[in-house]
Amino acid sequence: MKTLVSLAALAASLVAAPALAQQAPDAALNDAAPNAAAAQAWIKAADQGYFDQTVRTGRTQWVYETNITDDTEALFAASNAEFNTLMVKTAAEAARMAKVPGLTAEDQRKLVMMRTQITSPVPTTPGAAEEFGTRQARIQGLYGKGHGTLNGAAINGSDIEEAMGTSRNPDQLKEMWLSWHDSVGKPMKDDYAKMVALSNAGAQELGFADTGALWRSNYDMDPAAFAALTEKIWNEVRPLYVQLHCYTRSKLNEKYGAGVQQKSGPIRADLLGNMWAQEWGNIYDVVAPKGSGDLGYDVGELLVAKDYDAVKMVKAGEGFYTSLGLAPLPETFWARSQIVKPQGREVICHASAWDIDNKDDLRIKMCTKVNGDDFVTIHHELGHNYYQRAYNAQTSRYYMEGANDGFHEAIGDTMALSITPEYLVQIGLMGRDKVPAADKDTGLLLRQAMDKVAFLPFGLLIDRWRWGVFDGSIKPDNYEAAWNQMRLKYQGLVPPAERPADAFDPGAKFHIPAVVPYTRYFLARVLQFQFYEAACREAGWKGPLHRCSFYGNKAVGAKLNAMLSMGASKPWPDALEAFTGSREMSGKAMIRYFAPLQKWLEKQNKGQDCGW
Structure with a gap:
């Protein structure tokens, strides 16, 4: 996840904000009819104020x-x-x-971004911002300090995530799932509802119907058209998800029996190897195809065999980017990053990437463990860092962002797709004689789909739920029921036990208390396959797409960096076209990647009652 600089500011800023940033907006407010020159001066001052504030912001949040x-x-x-x-x-x-005549198209673009880049708008009424900030800090603290239980003993968030991925005891899984959701989510419900009311009031002051409409306005297109685009993409990929769901359900039924998982209908959410059932790869051992399910390697075991520690894993991730011709990370990255969980203090372990000074103070924050999942996460987070550095020469701080927020998430995911057997050979983790044969391809694709495809409906529903909360169609007393209805609709999942009306399971997911828009992750799942396909095409890869590695290809790196350096200075279709040749976000590249798997799944599911 890319850190969102709108969440905090440097403590020093509590005393005095930059004079220019404060004075210029006030002067403009007192001017009944500013001319173009005055408006442009205000834009310049506000831009600099935003730049300075994000630097202070990053330090306190860190x-x-x-x-x-x-x-x-x-x-x-x-x-x-x-x-x-x-x-x-x-x-x-x-x-x-924006109503001042004579402004340039670039002036107008900056003004639009100034209105739509607010994640948590608050009204200008006295005390509203302070109340919102207090409530948000409190619920983020509940998340960061949250614990569940395993066999009756307390277990922290980082460890419970790991245990959910390895346990195959349905009673333990149920206990961990329920204890985490009850202890983390439920206590924050009232604060969250009040934050929604404050945020909506702020959005309405800015001319938006609600906070959800504001969020959707940040995509260079009409908010309604954007919502329709995401639904269109989901419908392109949904048939593949339904087949994966059907196959996975049958395997869970075989393992646990109908008393735990029925042959038809929805899947019990805690059985899928992840606290939120957002990715299912941890239960690959349960669903692996007979005869070809053994991938022939395990990235975690390879890392351990080569004596990798957390820092060496990050060095390997950096090596992927430098192999494309991009510069190494600055020395300060290694001195200032949190790569492993520190002892003796509470931290938020959720992985994130940071650009503290909008220049080169790049960092990651992780509680890295030596396993395959964190090896992938490292490649992902460094994608944010390299994007941040690529656009740091933009003339406006408002342009120092991804072309849209899905782009920022997709870059690292594209690199992670290249963690193929070929790549593992190239970096010395695997001998070429250990590369799996072609008969392992079904397993390789299924393992990828258990994360990439399984995530799609989760990536969509988080904000679908919040859009309903923001527009008032989901009331506080219906938060939990609406959440479970939406998870059933999109994911085909149910909780492991009946949930009480006063539960607040959405809050047990980091991005809800942190107020991080989530559609970016859905878009990233789609965009990464478009980027990956384009990179492999540029590299001249001739084999199966899912085995492609463009590690070491400088031409790919040059083309990639050209897109990254654009930041948000142009509408996202321009950036997409620069790298892929297409201006359309689509799930079709993902469908092409998984086409052999979809045919195989349909064969395995023949005679099954797919759907829920």
């Missing part, structure tokens, strides 16, 4: 997430309010400036 205490929580809350106040004030004035 301190809080890497050392959760009452003091850092208080600083986080106050700085969050400070930043939100500045963002809302800037957005409100940007709406007025």
Whole structure:
């Protein structure tokens, strides 16, 4: 996940914000009819103020997430309010400036971005920003310090994630799932509902119907058209998901019996190897095809055999990017990153990538374990860092973002798709004589699908649920029921036990208390296959697409960096076209990648009652 700089600000900013950023917006507000020159001066000042504020923001957020205490929580809350106040004030004035005649198209683009890049708008009423910041800091603290239980003993969030992936005891899985959701999600429900009300009031002050409409306005297209586009993409890939769901359900039924998992209908969510059932790869051993299910290698075992530790894993990830001709990470990255979980203090282990100074103070924050999942995560997070550095020469801080937020997530995922046997040979983790034969391809594709395809409906429904919360169609007393209905509709899943009306299972997912829009991850799952297919085509790869590695290809690196360096300075279709040749986001590249698997799944599922 790319860190969102709108969540906090440097403690020093609580005393005084930059004079230029404060004075210029106020001066414009007192001007009844600013001319183009005055508006352009305001845009320049506001841009610089945003730049300076994000630097302060990053520092306080980093301190809080890497050392959760009452003091850092208080600083986080106050700085969050400070930043939100500045963002809302800037957005409100940007709406007025947009009406000034004589502005250039670039001026207008910046003004649009000033209005739509607010994740958590708050109203300008006294105390609203402070209340929002306090509540958000509190619920993020609940998440960061959250624990579940295993066999009755407390277990922290990082360890419970690992245990959910390895346990095959349905009673243990049920216990961990229920204890985590009850202890983390339920206590934050009231705070979350009040944050929604505050956020909606802020969005309405900016001219949006609600916060969801504001979020959807940040995609260079009409909000309704964007919602329709995501639904169109989902319908392109849904048939593949249904086949994967059907096959997985039958394998779970074979393993656990009908008393745990029925042959038909939805799947019990805690059986899928992940606390949120967002990715299912951890239960590949349960679903592996007979005779060809053994992939012939395990990345985690290869790492251990080669004496990799967490730092060496990150070095390997860096090596992928430098092999494409991109520069090594700065020395400060190694000195300042949190690569492993520190002892003796509470931290947020959720992996994230940071650009503290909008220049080259790049960092990652992880609680890395030596396993295949974290090897993939490292490649993903470094994709954010290399994107951040590629666009740091843009003239506007508002352009120092991905072409859209799905792009930012997709870059690292594209590199992770290249963690193929060929790549493992290239970096010395696997001998060429150990590369799996072609008869392993079904297993290789199925293992990928258990993460990539299984994620799609989850990636879509998080914001579908929040859009309903924001527009009022989902009321607080119906939060839990609507959540479970939506998980059933899109994922075909049910919780392991009946959930009470006062539960708040959405809050047990990091991005809900952190107020991080989630559609980006759905888009990233789609875009990564478009990027990967384009990279393999550029590299001249001739074999099966799912075995492609473009490691070491400088031509791919040059083309990639050209797209990355555009940042958000152009509409996302321009960036997409620069690398792929197409201006359309589509699930078709993913379907082509998994076409052999889909045919195989349909054969395995013959006679089954697929769907739920």
